[in-house]
Amino acid sequence: MFNTLNIEYDSPAVDKSALSLIASVLVAGFLLAVTITIVLSDKGHNTGLAPLITQNIELSGVTNPVTAVLLNFRAYDTLLEIAVLLVVVLAILPTRDHHAPFFKRIVVSKKNLVLSALQRWIAPAVVVFAGYLLWAGAHQPGGAFQAGALLAGASVLMFQSDTYQVNYTSLMARVLLVLSLVVFITIGTALIYFEGSLLTYPLAFSGLLILLIETCATVSITLALASLYSSFIVSENTSVTDNKHRTIK
Amino acid sequence: MNELSSSLLLPAIVFLPLLAAIIAFLIGRNQLQGRINICFSLAQFLLVVLTTLLFLHEQTYQSERYVIGGWGAPLGIDLIVDGFSILMIALTGLLTLLITLYSASYFSDKYSASEKSLRFWPLWWLLISGLNALFMSADAFNIYVCLEIIGLSAAALVALQGSRAALEAALRYLLVGLLGSLFYLFAIAILYRSHGTLDLMQIAETANHSFPDKVAMILITIGLLLKIALFPLHFWLPPAHANAPTPVSAILSALVVKASLYILIKFWFDVLGATITLGASQMLGALGGAGIIYGSWCAFRATQLKVLIAYSTVAQLGYIFLLFPLSEYSMGVSSFTGSASQAAVYFIVAHACAKAAMFLAAGNLILAQGNGEIAQLKGIAVREPLNVLVFAVAGISLIGLPPSAGFIAKWLLLTTAIESGQWWWVIVVIIGGLLGAMYLFKVLSLAFSTDPAVVESPTSKSTPQVSNVMTTVALILALITLALGFNAEFILNISNTVSEVSGI
Amino acid sequence: MNMSTLLPAFIVICPILVGLAVMATPEHKALQRRSLNIAGALITLGLIGMLLSGVVNGLDFETRLPLLPNIDFVLHGDALSLLFVSLSGLLWLFTTIYAIGYFKDSANRSRFFAFFSLCVGATIGLALAGNLVTFLIFYELLTLVTYPLIAHKGNAASIKAARTYLIYTMIGGALLLTGVVWLKVLAGPLDFTSAGLLAGLPGLNNTHLQIIFVLLIAGLGVKAALFPLHGWLPISMAAPAPVSALLHAVAVVKAGAFGIVRVVYDIYGVEFASDLGLTILLAVIAGFTIIYGSVKALSQDDLKRRLAYSTVSQVSYIALGTAIAGPIATIGGLVHLVHQGLMKITLFFCAGNLAETLGVHKISQMNGAGKRMPLTMAAFTIAAFGMIGVPPIAGFVSKWYLGVGALEAQAYWVLGVLAISSLLNASYFLPIIHAIWFKEQSQPWPKEVAKLRLETHWMLLLPPLVTAFFALAVGLFASSAFSPLTWSALIASREYQAIFPDISGIALKYSTGHLWVLILPTLLLLAMAFKTLRAKVIRLIPLAPLPTLLAALLVANEDKIGQSFLLLTSAIWFIAALYAQAYMANDNKRHRFYLFFILTMIGNLGVVLSQEISSFIAFFALMSFSAYPLILHSESDEAKSAATTYIRWVIFSEIVLFLGLVGKTYYAAFGTEQLPVVWVSALLIIGFGVKAGLATLHVWLPKAHPVAPIPASALLSAVMVKVGLLGWIRFLPLGDATINILAQPMMVLGFTATFLAAIYGALQDNAKTVLAYSTVSQLGIIAASIGFALATPDSWALLLPAIVLFAMHHGFAKASLFFCVGLSSALKPGHKLTPFLWLLVLVPALSLIGLPLSSGALAKAALKDATSSWPLFSTLLVMSAIGTALLMGRFIELMRKQAMLSASSAKLNWRLILPTALSALMCLSYFYTPPFEFKQFQTIVSTLSWSAVWPALTGLLIIFATTKLRAKLPVPPAGDLLIAYQTLAHLSDRTRQKIANLNTNIAQYINMMLSHLQRWSLIVSGHLSKLLTLDTPGTVMTVMLAALLYAFLT
Amino acid sequence: MTSALLYAIAGLALFAIGFFGVVVASHVMRKILALNVMGVGIFMFLIACAKRNPLVVDPLPHAMVLTGIVIAVAGTALALNLMVRIHHIDQSSQEQSK
């Protein structure tokens, strides 16, 4: 399975050791059969926590149940999840040039018309839509992660054309990356002081606090996902390439 | 412990390392970095000691629940602390303090690994916070997220080295980690579907011999076995632990592997205890036994020092897996109580300290020697007497010879095996001890033999002198293993809080 | 935490702390390290002293720390542990001094001394352990700590040795651990209780206990080097000398033996163990190891390997002592723990010295070492004699108690084992001693260190001397208050409580009458040591026997036999000394001769004077062993072969005597039934028979006497042979019991010896051989009369004075005859004094034959009327005169022939003639008034009867008639039966050779098989691991998933 | 056979395919894709469980899936990064060897 990790480009789809082939087909099939029997046989707990959540939805300060669960009932999970994202970003970030500016505009010799047109049209729309999604998260489907993802999509679009160069190891970038975790922790611990136990939002301010956490989360997630993508980008012709390339080391 | 549950101690244990990670990430690489991290580790250690003392002070030996967000079990997430978890947290605190001290000088400018320190420190603290979060969490999905934090940060730390072997080992470790976690997630989904809640205590109450619970238990077992690297599924551990930088391989072998074991024990005995069958526990025992033999054999044939120690981890894990068949008999109902659990807990603590000491000592030897080849270790006892002594003491504890904690653990294991009449485990343990002796003394005999060529001409390129901070840290760990060898009562008192606890 | 709980802990911690401190000291700070070591050793000794005094006056010392749920870490100072602790503490000090001297400038000494003191700390901990778990902890710690010691040199041999050591001890440790855990599960906390823990506990099924016992003994057996598990000991000789000294004498080997003692006594309890049938198993193994170790030691040429194998056998004595379930055997076993330690450490120190100063490792290179390093070799000799079990030294004491204990437990085969092993010990130690002292240095020393003021560095010399002195002192003062013997007796009394017998009966008390008499000779002996005083001392030697002579004559002494023998011995020693002055005047090796002359004198006089069995046998051994160099004096080939036969027979007699005396003392102290007394007397007869030239046992006599210088051979045949008779008189139950089955053969042997010796002697062509054969025949008469006394006990009152008289007469006559042999040059005819000189020859010869008016006739007459109740005896007596006449005729014939040949020396050597004249006078019966009230005059008159004359005439007639016939006959070899015995010896040697190379090729076969196995297992594991390197982890995972499904769902 | 049950079975099928893919696929990229497919499978099962009762929708699985997706992305990104770095080192070593 993992013993020999081959990375040559044109290797056959399936490594031919017959033994593993047959065995794994067998078991995969078996697994499928077993799980299907579970699903069929067991009525199980058909409503889960839905009724409980609907009762407490008013206390959570948001009306959208998913956001309520995510940011109020199980806020601790979300906090750790942001930490996970931070782990990966840390692992991938290059270790050099903290001093380069956070944001730089580069004059590009060869312009890619379609790309620049696309950027000009879609990027602003996406940003606006992301803002709406963030705001709507409280009462309609939407929220920090979706908005963050969208913004990251927009940033992917922007970098494709090498016009803008974001250096993720500059101090500013690092602060933004870490922003959501810091905010989350400070609010969480502060609430201990005020409300007695971790992450218990006061009824009056819970909606506001959740919104604050959501915005910071969106910013961090955007930067995180963008940096994930940028680490793979090798743009050939700009001086940034080499240091970016070196970043891959 | 009411003031503990309402106070900020428990969550602080998780958040302090997170803050440390953030600060380490922000300040980047400068001289202060080492010192800041050391005081963070000191703070963490004090915090952990305070919590342990408070917990012990209670003497109620009941597990303490800490309700986050005030929502209560099914809806919100709770943190739960019982004897076993407080012991693991204390162990993590101790090892964090010592290994941070070690890595402060390991990643200092004296050695070539210094420019990696920017990436090392944040990942290190995230790993520690993941571990602490895991030991405290009482919620199934929360455990999944903690497992992920630990898995990803550990893989990133292994990849820190940058050499091809390290990167490949890290990639393999990561893929295995992800696969294991997916199996675990799938099991949670099934459990949620049939029990409607994610809280372990509530699942435990409604767990029965029903079909889905059994399948969930199977998936959890196979997923976590993959992450714990029990015998047949251990292929990823030796390269990962061998190629990681020394402090990382120390914490990996000592604690990270134990984290998934902690979860497996929790599910196996407390949460889904009802679904256990005799055949399954015997099978795990058998795999453990085979692991002891195979691990020691590969350790004996290893040519690299750190590969040898990694394989010895595989072997030592085999010992702990003997817990499953033994506790099955001794206590009738399979709950994590009785002498088998005490033996396993003591083994975990003894192995953690001994293995960490051994890896640090080996790291020092490799630094002094230049490369990790065992053959080149000839006559090193002359140049690095203290490190060889630490290596020997740690080895003695791993084999289970008297003055060390390993001996007490082996003693408890043997007594349980004999009491429960499963004499075949006795033979496995004894043979394991002998095989362990084989590979330890292979290294020691080389260390003691004076190769005339080596003694006269000290190694040509002046290898950096191993800083005495690193040696003293290794020595402290070795002394702890020896100290644990004497007053076994202290650890057993804490761990038998586990035995009184009914539920989790 | 008052003293009583802290002291044991301090004793254990102190060496460990010293070890750690020494490890910290850097390599170059020699002084600091040296002072640390010695201070540590002294402090520990002081603490042990405090503990000792505390335990003696009843205080109880115990440190108890919680270790495991219901098991504590206990250090408890009881009697048994103190024995071992004091031994290790003491020997640690000396080994440290020795090691400092030994490692003057070698590499990584800090490491050595660190592990050295840790090792002693572990040993002391092990000794003080209060329960089996603490014992196990220190037992394993000992393995770990001794590993670097063995691997100290770091070369290939020591690493391999260390590895084998590890393999053995690790497996041993594992077995012990299993046993202890299993026992703990069955029997709860395993505290050592003095009369055995398990005996009292209810409901333990015996088969489990038996299996556990086997496990425990196997685990301990590795360190105690029991037979199958001893492989590591000889190989670990590659370690430096102080290490092998420490390992074999103090730490590792003793730990194993001590463990066995603890398990058998304090865990199982002896009775419980013996009725489980366990002690017999242990006894058999120990017995076999004793023999096996000694046999293997025989064939080793490397000195340290030979000592190692001897350790293998010696340690099993301790196991044997514990296994024979009897209180006295326990004492023997325990005391051997200490004695073997002292002796073995001396041997190893000396071996170390040899290796260090002369570079000698092989026994073949040791020739003439005595001259180069006299003090070390003296210590070596004392220790070697101790190992053989020669009386005064320590080894004898433990063998003595083991022997008596074996009798008490009716385990007669153990006596056999003790005998065979002493024989084997002698056969592998004596050649070394012979090579050291009596062989010239064949080739230059391999690696000689520059000669210092002393023979070697004082630190290397002091320890062996001190330990040798201790070995001797422990043996001599065995029954004093603070000796290890009394201490082990105390321990054994605690072990057995109720059924402990009163052992005063068999205690070893060395007391002799008129001890002041021996002071002068001992002083002279000491003076001999100093080269400057030697010349003056030689002149003083004749004075040495005078005090005893005066004592015999003047001091009234109720022990008539003793007085008369004293008279005989001291008179002849005085004359011999005078004679030797002249005879040895120009002999270049006379210093050595005189040294052993005095030693034999002390031995002989001591034997006659001693009143106790132990002092008797001690002086007997001293006399026999120091006579050996006298025989060897001329260094000629015949002398060498004669000496070797002599020493072999002496060893044989020593061993048989040991068995006999053990039997005698046991039955004297506890004996109830009469039956076994027969074999005791049989053994005594044989034992003393060798010395007294009993028929088949006399073969060494005709070979030894002619070879020795005249004074020596005179002494040999006149006095030393009589000691055998004295032994018979003192120890045989002559007065009280009729033992017919021994009496008849005794008489038959006696008379056959008389007649056959006479005929055989007559054919000899060497004057001294003829005299030797005449001694054999005369002794035949004495043996016969002793046989007669055995047959008719009531005649003993009469017979005793007759025998004593006969012995004294023969002594003086034979001595003067031998002295005359020396005068052969003076007997040349044609000198005005020659007729007088011939008179000197004729008077003793005729008195021997028993012509009227001579002492011989008187003695024969006394004998005749004492045995008048049996006419055949007296006729045979008369016939014996013919034989003597034959011999005397031949003797005179040879003397005349010799006188003719010898050059005519003008001047008569008066300093030779006077002593012979003196002894000739002694022969005439008038001069001495036998101390017995004795009807003096009428017997002298009665000797005038015809029956005294005709045998003499017939004998002389036969000699003259057959002169021509005898000239043609070939001369038969001197020792007649010896050829038979030698062929026998060759046969047994060849069988031993066959057995030896049988087991070598078995061994080769085994390790050839092993290497096949290993190669095969490597190949298989290669394939297996290739398969298992799991390039198919996926499949394995899926297979496991399927297995789990099966396990869970069914 | 309500539709939710159908989706649950589909989810499990995707999980099985993913696992089969991880075991059998040769290239690392395919293994990473297989892991993601397994992820999608589990998420589908979870969402199907949320919708078993046509009237009410249980939001908890949704939150779990959301967190799961973010973690999956993170894992994949790290795996891909490691893969690329390994490939880069191979590439440069080939260049040097050429």
Added chain:
Amino acid sequence: MSLVMIFDALLIFSMFTLGWMSIFSLSLFRCIVFFVCLGLLAAIAWGRLGAFDVAIAEAAIGAGITGALLLAAWNRIRPHRTKAIELNVTNAKTSQKDTTEHV
């Protein structure tokens, strides 16, 4: 067999085949494209099952970001990138130095 059931069956079947194809199709690029389609179909499925938040997230992250990352990674390991390689080689040498043997 209402219209909705048909739609569900069709959706499930297509997701199943896309799942298979995204692992075992011939070229890597094709796998990635199939995977992105699978992501989008999954978004539709979540919508169908009433989990709209998740649908948006799946579309944005599952299909969007993951797809982008996969394509970028695929682009990096494609063999044809000759021109870029020479340029990199010079840089590679400099960076190669740093990856000397570390502990």
